[in-house]
Amino acid sequence: LEINGGRVVTRKKRTQVENFENMRKTAAGAAKAVSGFSAKVTRKTVKSQGLFGLHRKQIRAGICLFTVAFIFCVFGLNHYLLASHASGETAIKVDVEPEESAIVQPTSESVLENGTKETAIEPVEEKTQEDEVEALDQRNNIFFRCPHRHLLPTDHERCDFNLEKDLSYLPNPEYLSMISKYPPISWKEDEKIIIDNIEKLQYPENCNNPMSEDKNRWHLVKLIQAGIGFNIYLFTDLVARHWEYGVPVLINKHNLWRFTDYRCGRGYTCHLKNLTSCDIMTIPHKKIVAITHHGWPFPTLENICSKEGHGKYIQEKGRCLCDDGYIMHEAGNDDGACGLPNDRDKIPTVKEAMDGYLPWALAAPGEVDVGGSGCPHAFLPKNRLRVKNGYLWWHGVVLNYLIRNADNYAKTQRWAVEQGIDHKNGKECIAVHVRHGDACYDHYSKHRTCHKWSEYAEKIQELEERYGKTKTIFIATDDEEVIENARRTSKEHKIVYQRISRAKYKPNGWGHTVDIREDFNKPEITDEFMQDVIGLSLCGMFVGTFTSSVGWITVELQAAHFGHYRPFIALDMPYAHKKNVGRFMSYHDSPRPHDKIKNT
Numbered sequence: 398l399e400i401n402g403g404r405v406v407t408r409k410k411r412t413q414v415e416n417f418e419n420m421r422k423t424a425a426g427a428a429k430a431v432s433g434f435s436a437k438v439t440r441k442t443v444k445s446q447g448l449f450g451l452h453r454k455q456i457r458a459g460i461c462l463f464t465v466a467f468i469f470c471v472f473g474l475n476h477y478l479l480a481s482h483a484s485g486e487t488a489i490k491v492d493v494e495p496e497e498s499a500i501v502q503p504t505s506e507s508v509l510e511n512g513t514k515e516t517a518i519e520p521v522e523e524k525t526q527e528d529e530v531e532a533l534d535q536r537n538n539i540f541f542r543c544p545h546r547h548l549l550p551t552d553h554e555r556c557d558f559n560l561e562k563d564l565s566y567l568p569n570p571e572y573l574s575m576i577s578k579y580p581p582i583s584w585k586e587d588e589k590i591i592i593d594n595i596e597k598l599q600y601p602e603n604c605n606n607p608m609s610e611d612k613n614r615w616h617l618v619k620l621i622q623a624g625i626g627f628n629i630y631l632f633t634d635l636v637a638r639h640w641e642y643g644v645p646v647l648i649n650k651h652n653l654w655r656f657t658d659y660r661c662g663r664g665y666t667c668h669l670k671n672l673t674s675c676d677i678m679t680i681p682h683k684k685i686v687a688i689t690h691h692g693w694p695f696p697t698l699e700n701i702c703s704k705e706g707h708g709k710y711i712q713e714k715g716r717c718l719c720d721d722g723y724i725m726h727e728a729g730n731d732d733g734a735c736g737l738p739n740d741r742d743k744i745p746t747v748k749e750a751m752d753g754y755l756p757w758a759l760a761a762p763g764e765v766d767v768g769g770s771g772c773p774h775a776f777l778p779k780n781r782l783r784v785k786n787g788y789l790w791w792h793g794v795v796l797n798y799l800i801r802n803a804d805n806y807a808k809t810q811r812w813a814v815e816q817g818i819d820h821k822n823g824k825e826c827i828a829v830h831v832r833h834g835d836a837c838y839d840h841y842s843k844h845r846t847c848h849k850w851s852e853y854a855e856k857i858q859e860l861e862e863r864y865g866k867t868k869t870i871f872i873a874t875d876d877e878e879v880i881e882n883a884r885r886t887s888k889e890h891k892i893v894y895q896r897i898s899r900a901k902y903k904p905n906g907w908g909h910t911v912d913i914r915e916d917f918n919k920p921e922i923t924d925e926f927m928q929d930v931i932g933l934s935l936c937g938m939f940v941g942t943f944t945s946s947v948g949w950i951t952v953e954l955q956a957a958h959f960g961h962y963r964p965f966i967a968l969d970m971p972y973a974h975k976k977n978v979g980r981f982m983s984y985h986d987s988p989r990p991h992d993k994i995k996n997t
Contacts, residue, residue, distance in 0.1 A: 540581035546787040560973040580960030598645040604675035610643035619649040619763030624911040626946035637795040642776040649763040651715030658920035670802040687762035708735035768982040793953030828933040830941035831874035835910040850882040873929035875902035939965040
């Protein structure tokens with residue numbers, strides 16, 4: 398596979414043109430033969446008495462009509478074949494000299510393995526570069542869509558990387574160079590379909606009557622109380638599935654989220670795009686479906702707290718205030734949000750119930766997980782792009798949309814660009830994420846492993862040996878010792894990293910994880926995290942671990958920024974391992990509704 402004059406040429410395509418030429422010659426010969434056969438039959442076979450009772454003039458006329466019809470068919474086929482060839486549907490290499498009647502312009506030569514020279518030919522008709530790239534994508538000559546969603550292309554018509562099994566995605570350097578120059582137009586077109594659908598759902602003309610497959614109702618969603626990376630990743634999966642099925646969403650922005658900066662709501666963050674211009678405070682509660690966890694029928698804000706008369710919804714706090722003797726819990730099925738406590742439950746004060754962290758924030762109305770509610774199976778999908786292009790692409794498109802359109806994005810991107818990190822020059826930068834901290838002390842998740850800087854350095858060398866030297870290495874880490882080792886051992890590179898104190902990320906011991914540390918419940922932690930994420934995403938290659946959600950986010954954002962898959966190496970487990978992205982229902986299932994759609 399080679400690029401010649403902006404066109405892709407392959408030996409496979411050359412064979413196709415030779416077949417076209419042979420068919421054309423055969424068609425012309427057949428027409429000539431039939432014409433001669435008609436005259437011969439008329440002269441020798443038909444006698445004066447006629448044939449089958451017909452006069453010889455009648456027979457001659459019939460044979461002539463048949464001959465004319467046959468010739469028209471043959472030359473029609475001939476014209477179609479030539480038109481197909483000349484229209485540029487295939488960019489082809491040929492060994493032979495062009496016919497005099499064909500106006501062509503040779504652009505370059507290349508040598509095949511057997512030593513034969515091949516010349517890429519182009520019609521004299523001038524085309525713009527955009528026309529050429531569009532034609533390339535339509536013919537699928539550079540970008541190859543793999544037959545299975547868990548595979549990634551490694552070369553033209555080759556898919557040798559399995560997201561569920563392999564650690565190192567290292568496509569052919571020549572293929573990577575070409576796909577970088579000519580990224581698939583279809584990706585941008587499909588991305589536009591997704592974004593246009595989101596905008597249509599989230600910005601209706603009438604906020605009280607949105608375009609929704611669920612009886613023109615909104616669905617309430619919220620962030621969970623885990624670490625920032627997993628929070629953002631799971632939230633993106635949740636809202637993307639709703640949009641895929643034509644259901645708009647509202648964030649429960651008044652519920653307390655542990656990392657909130659309050660400027661964008663108590664339950665949200667300015668590092669993600671504001672989902673809609675509609676205000677939850679002005680929308681009738683009966684128009685907001687409020688699934689807390691799972692089950693039919695779907696409650697609304699009008700009744701989720703007051704079922705059986707045990708509480709009421711406090712809009713300014715985004716939570717249910719339950720009557721004395723009752724506590725707020727995750728509602729589902731026919732259960733309301735206010736229920737009787739069990740022996741282990743603590744009865745909270747009003748202050749704790751309205752402003753406390755765990756468990757009250759998690760029990761507030763709002764959906765957090767696609768698999769928990771089963772909501773997507775209730776509606777017909779608006780498109781099948783998740784199946785067509787795969788989960789990594791699909792999730793990355795929505796994640797990129799949420800992050801790049803956030804209020805804080807310009808500021809965090811500006812810092813990265815000032816450090817010399819820009820996705821336009823991504824091939825000059827390798828992103829490295831080193832997760833130590835609580836990952837080294839998490840006995841509950843023993844699949845998570847910690848690695849020395851020397852192991853990362855080996856993988857950086859592997860990337861450079863395959864794709865060439867890079868100028869910059871951007872390091873995101875919670876361990877100051879990693880920075881020191883990198884600066885000492887990688888003097889040929891520019892080492893870029895945040896100038897922050899990393900001592901706070903060191904845990905006190907076993908079980909002291911990010912998920913439970915209330916000293917992390919402040920916006921500064923989110924700012925530092927998102928600065929690393931954006932810096933990583935603007936590089937063109939990645940080395941890290943996929944037992945950290947930062948790894949998932951990085952490879953997806955890099956693909957979204959560059960418009961094609963970028964090389965990456967994981968030190969621990971595959972991206973789509975069942976303990977990583979493979980755990981999500983959206984990765985595996987297809988948008989097929991139940992045989993009988995439930996009445997919600």
